[in-house]
């Protein structure tokens with residue numbers, strides 16, 4: 336295993352454990368025997384235990400820090416290779432979506448789609464109050480739209496704001512749905 340692949344933290348950790356090991360070896364071979372010629376004497380068991388512990392700690396440190404540096408290295412490589420791809424994808428998607436949204440709004444604002452408006456007329460429950468032959472409805476709470484033949488401005492105004500017993504649909508329907516249902520009512524009554 337090469338020391339070059341180990342992270343700075345790993346090197347410091349390894350160094351500290353190695354330093355403890357070396358200090359222990361020096362102290363027990365030079366300092367302690369001079370103070371106590373019998374060393375380790377009756378404490379041989381404890382001495383061996385400490386020596387074994389340090390040995391295991393050294394091995395563990397090598398395994399742990401080397402593994403850590405492998406993982407860190409792997410993660411860095413992955414991040415670097417991912418970033419450019421993500422950026423490209425994001426930019427492309429945004430551009431496409433923006434284009435589509437603009438086109439859709441422009442179409443809906445300019446003129447409603449009468450075919451789509453038939454579904455809005457049905458789902459909004461207009462037929463419950465209005466008779467409209469094209470929608471197959473026969474409600475009689477509001478005016479018979481086949482007879483009153485409202486123009487686009489009146490339909491949109493009534494749908495948005497309501498009037499009398501007719502509720503406002505501004506909050507339930509979006510601009511496109513209002514334009515569509517307006518186109519449907521006008522197209523199926525004025526022709």
Ligand code: HEC
Nearest residue numbers: 459460461464476477478483485489490493498499500501
């Ligand atoms: C709860 C019953 C009710 C519902 C639901 C309803 N309306 Fe009306 N609508 C009325 C009534 C009542 C009027 C008459 C309001 C007034 O002029 O006082 C009216 C008026 C209108 C008018 C004007 C007609 C005219 O010639 O004066 C149009 C257009 C119209 N509604 C379209 C719609 C559409 C489209 C929907 C569905 C999005 C709808 N209405 C849902 C009750 C309803």
